[in-house]
Amino acid sequence: MVPTAMLGLTLVVMLLFFFSRHRRRRSSSRSSPLDAVLFRWPTGDPFTIRDLLNGGVAILGRVGSGKTSSSGKLLGTQIVRNAKSGGLILVAKPEDLAMWKAIFHAAGRDRELWIFSPRERLRFNLLNFIMNEDGQTRSITDCIRIIGECLGSHEAKGSSSQDPFWEQQQDRMLYYAVEIVKLATGSVSAPALQAFINGAAQTPEDLENAQWKHGPHCQLLRAAHEAASTELQKHDCAQAVDYWLGEYPRMADRTRSSVLAGVMGLLAVFNTGLVKELLSGESNVSPNDMFEGKWIIVDMSPSVWGSSGKLVCSAWKYATQWSVLRRTAAAEDVFNVIWVDEAQQLVSSYDAHYIAQCRSHLGCLVYLSQSLPGYYANFGGEAREHRAQALLANFTHTILHAVDPVTAEWAAKKLGQRRETMFGGSSGPGGDVFDDLFGQPRLTGSFSEQYTPVLQENVLINGLRTGGIANDLACDAIVIRSGEPFSNGENWLRCTFLQE
Template identity: 50%
Template sequence: MQDIIYLLICFGGVFLLTQVFGKKRNAVVRTAGGILDRVLIWWSDKDPLTVRDLLNGGIAIFGRTGSGKTSSSGKCLARGIVGLPGTGGLILAAKPEDIDDWKAIFAEAGRSRDLLVFGGTDLRCNFLDYIRQMGWDAREMAKMLMVIGEGLNSNDSKGGEDSDFWEKQQFRMIYFACLTVQLAYGKVSATNLQKFVSGAARTAAQVGDAAWSKTFHPETIRLALNNVKTQRDKHDLEQATEYNLRELPALADRTRSSIETGVFGILHVYCTGAVHDLVSTTTNCSPDDTLRGKFILVNLAPSDTGDLGLFVGGGFKYLTQRLILKRKAEGNDPPHVIWADEAQTRVTSYDSHYLAQCRSHRGCMIYLSQSIHSYYSALGGEKGKHQADALLTNFAAGKVFHALGDVQTAEWAAGMIGKSLQTFVGGSMAPQEEPWGELMGNSKYTGSYSQHYEQILQPNTFLNGLRTGGEENGLICDCIVIRSGKAFASGDNWLLTYFSQK
């Protein structure tokens, strides 16, 4: 009897393991080791992706258009993240139809109430008021606007040899405007910023003009001077006043116009249309909600809304990143995820800085894009290329490659897998010296072999042969996953696997 009970227990254990590691390879699995050891998805039957793994920066997914990256591995990963109770984050929509896909994922997880849709609803978030309420200063406001400006491509000199100079000059103009307006009125609005910058004196003679002295710009400076309460504010305002009343009017027209082009490009978008309504009026939704188990879906796809989607999404992303880096995560605090499909439309120079530090704050990012070139072109110039490389390096949880469309990304992927010592066999046939030997089939074969390091996978592997889903492939999408610092069960740093589009 005892033997029968023992066999039943063993059979039950085997059956349970089969269910967990076999049929449910992409299900969220509970473990006894706390939230960090929870399994989100399975790369293979023997290779789980845990929360601890995900928090190594996050995951970058690559694949040409139609490769299935969004509908297979992306969808599976989204289900795993949303299926983990308590998770929160920011989702930046890439296509108008994304909202339906995300609603289905949240409904499947029983978390429909945890999805806050920003755009096309009554949700609002005043970015500048949010920064002020968080206790951040005028420099933080200026930094946010500059990062948003990267996404808008408002800097015409972006990527040029002198791009750093123009970026610093634009930052100074915005910073001094934010500082002066905040001291004058106790808060900063986009409309007041635009009025202050556009109303600045054009010449030294105008500064002394009686009519100009009654306009918004000098009046704001006078109010700020009257409201100074600390030595720091007094010192900073003196710098701002010197800049606006002496340095700026003395600039050459061409130099000043180059600076103002980028600044007005940002402020014009901020102060007009739906952008003003959504992020410059009131606040009933903010990045704080993402720390309360909510996901904010910015339902403003740039392909459909243009600068509106770029501005609102860029602002939300930067503010969320800053919030997470100030978060003190501990215990069983759930992970925080920033998700962006068509990530090349959302990437900024701040992303690499964020990924380098977010792990200890339990933050991570999921970026989906076609190629490394999409990141290079988005950030621009040689400096942007290095920023893109730094960003992609920190997606240490895994880089997923579906069928690619360009050789350079394929070579980059093959290079990350590395090389191995391989043996190559060769030989040659020497000509016969006598006709009799040739007639009898006597050969003079000389064998040879050599060893050298060769790429484990050739770039062609990433370009051809990977299934891309659809009915003809049984809704299966192949991919190659590469990660560093932690080998797969095979002992390699790469894994050929697949995901279903179901």
């Protein structure tokens, strides 16, 4: 009986072992490329491509905290090492280009890093790209408007820009200009839009002027009317013609001048020498190249190139986001990363829309910035704090180096509070003369339960190493992960990154 029982038990164990191995083999054969591990956290938890795409990564740290050269460099290195990666890199400092070149060289992908700058051969006609990919006047108008948000300065906005009325009127002017230029010429460019708007009749009397009738504005209106062939085109063209021949010349002078100032301010930046050369000529590169595994690094940091650099970076960021959301991607396709250092300079209302939807299109954002107040300042408006927090709330992983008190408070609130038991006690005089004489006071104990922050704010303000020789190139950071906790049971952990 015993040998028979042992034989049966051995057979059961062998069958369990066989089926277990079979399940593992089937599971591994079905594993997705998105489950590839980029690196592991100190707890041993893997950070996979799927984790990256599921909300992206926000890295925050004050100037000199080491965010770019430590955690940023590690994350960027591991992403580039994956051959299925492609994307856009917007650098914050001129010296960052050398860092990225070294990363791509180490990964053996030198030829897949394309540099976009005035010193290189690559050019990208932004508005023609949007038109050729989509053809909708609204898409082109939205592109110009959102880039205007990113500029966030007097070049893109009039003095009354915070009033929705003026923003709506500027949007209408752009829309109807794009509609006419697109129908009449078959293409759209900033110089063409500027010339068309400049030639518009300013008063009803101008409409009867023979010189105006033979001018470029009137000729384009006529050409657009003749080119409209479908019912939809005829309807949209009629709306635009009514605006330029009816509404616009009859606007109050102050209203027209305010609307015109905002629109022309933005188009003027588009038509500045370098920007015009880079974004309005013949294209030999586009966001579609990223879907083939190419990386485009825009070497025009706003700190060096000013508003021109800001516009070029904003143009590439929006065009990439727009293209990612339009594509249908499978797990085996190239995943797209938009990497923005000093991201607070280039935020727009489109970012929250993008990060909420990009995962299913194999896209994500990696944003590096100094502080939460930096986002507040660049969003502007009465709702700037809500807009900034709404954007950052979508990032699943947040890496915090040494930060300011406002950012520390925000980060601590992300983790909430937990209930803890607090113990206490007190001593009082003894019960009689004998107790007082021999030092035996009366002791009382107590305890209470209260909610305290899971992470104290001072942890993020003081005590985190910031790299350099004095710290053996070590940079400390707190990593917060929304949703699923790490294997230690917490949604945060302390990490050390090296500036190697």
